[in-house]
Every structure is written in structure tokens, then in C-alpha cells.
Amino acid sequence: MEKDCLFCKIIKGEIPSTKVYEDEFVYGFKDINPAAPIHILVIPKKHIDSLSCITDEDEKYIWNIHKAMNKIAEEYGFKQNGYRVIVNCGKDSGQEVMHLHYHLLAGMKFGEKIV
Ligand code: AMP
Ligand code: ZN
Numbered sequence: 858m859e860k861d862c863l864f865c866k867i868i869k870g871e872i873p874s875t876k877v878y879e880d881e882f883v884y885g886f887k888d889i890n891p892a893a894p895i896h897i898l899v900i901p902k903k904h905i906d907s908l909s910c911i912t913d914e915d916e917k918y919i920w921n922i923h924k925a926m927n928k929i930a931e932e933y934g935f936k937q938n939g940y941r942v943i944v945n946c947g948k949d950s951g952q953e954v955m956h957l958h959y960h961l962l963a964g965m966k967f968g969e970k971i972v
């Protein structure tokens with residue numbers, strides 16, 4: 858855990874968040890500035906700067922993030938209609954919080970596609 862990291866503080870409960878999911882490795886909470894009707898951030902309970910920094914030791918975090926997203930999609934009822942997952946990585950992507958996070962977006966039809 859990093860002392861000055863916003864998302865580490867959220868995991869520790871030092872900054873409030875609206876929790877939607879939690880297990881041993883993963884924490885999921887509502888984005889404060891939603892870009893879709895459902896906008897959840899799914900993060901590892903270990904401080905990892907970004908996707909470009911992952912190591913073999915992080916395997917269980919990455920795997921469990923993906924499992925958690927499936928569980929959340931099922932629980933919140935958007936698994937069938939589909940959803941979009943975005944991970945910003947580094948400066949050019951516009952990543953603002955340097956604690957790895959997966960944006961899970963759902964509840965609308967996404968018009969614009971970058972890729
Ligand atoms: P990124 O631009 O990929 O680094 O995304 C950071 C995200 O964190 C943005 O979508 C913000 O709205 C969100 N965010 C920032 N502070 C908080 C907070 N305290 N609680 C929930 N989401 C936050
Ligand atoms: Zn952190």
C-alpha cells in the first residue's frame with residue numbers, strides 16, 4: 858500500500874467509497890464521476906502503478922479482477938446486454954490515478970468505438 862495513493866486510501870476505508878464488490882484480492886466501487894449509467898472501478902488490493910508494471914507476482918490480482926468483473930456483470934444484470942472495460946495506462950492514455958484500475962462501463966449502448 859502506498860501512503861499517498863487515493864485508491865489505497867479507499868481500500869483502507871480512509872476515503873469513503875460506494876462499494877459494489879470485495880474479495881481477498883479485489884475491491885470494486887462506483888466511479889465518482891460516472892461516464893455511463895453503470896461505472897464501476899475494479900482495483901487490486903495491492904498498489905500497482907499501472908498495467909505496464911505488472912509482474913508474475915501480480916498474477917492472482919489480475920486474474921481475480923477479471924473474475925470479479927464477471928461476477929459484478931452477473932449480479933448487476935448487465936452480463937447479457939454487454940459492457941465495456943477500459944484500462945488507461947500511462948501518460949498518453951490520460952491515466953490520472955496511478956493505481957491500476959479497470960473501468961467497467963454498462964447500462965447503455967456505446968456508440969463511439971476507438972478500436
Ligand atoms: P483514470 O483517468 O483512468 O485514471 O481514471 C480515474 C477515475 O477515478 C476517474 O474516472 C475518476 O472519476 C475516478 N475517481 C477519482 N477519485 C475518485 C473517488 N474518490 N471515488 C471514486 N472514483 C474516483
Ligand atoms: Zn495505491
